[in-house]
Amino acid sequence: MIAWVYLGVAVIFEITVALAAGKAKGFTDARWTAATLLSGAIATYFLGLALLTFDVGVGYSIWTSVAGVGIVLLGAVFFNERLSLKKLCGIAMVIGGVIGLHLSGAA
Known part of the structure; x- marks a missing residue:
């Protein structure tokens, strides 16, 4: 069960990576760049x-x-x-x- 908590924390920080990178303006904004890098490190740690x-393969795919x-x-x-219909279908x-991955009995 704790593995799911770790994976959840990793997901939250991975989302933070993307949102911060979107604000980093090509890594020219130092604060958002730092947030991107720090979030990436935390996400990777908890994924590990x-x-x-x-x-x-299953853990990384779910993440x-x-x-x-x-x-x-x-x-x-x-x-x-x-949010188009195609995005929602995706x-x-x-x-x-x-x-399906969860039902495969991976964890």
Whole structure:
């Protein structure tokens, strides 16, 4: 169960990486650049802890997939990015894939 907590923390910080990188203006804004790098380090650390339990392929796939969905949704909120029907269908497919990985008995 703790592996899921570690993976959840890794996802949150991976989402933070993307949002901070979006604000870093090509890494010309020092504060957002630092936030991007620090968040990336924290995300990777917690992913590593989760991978002590999860199979690498499954854990990494869940991490990137769930973070990707979060980034798309938060991009709509913070960057006024459009959520089209195609994006929503893609999100649904990713969620289905994550459920499938979880049901595979990986952790």
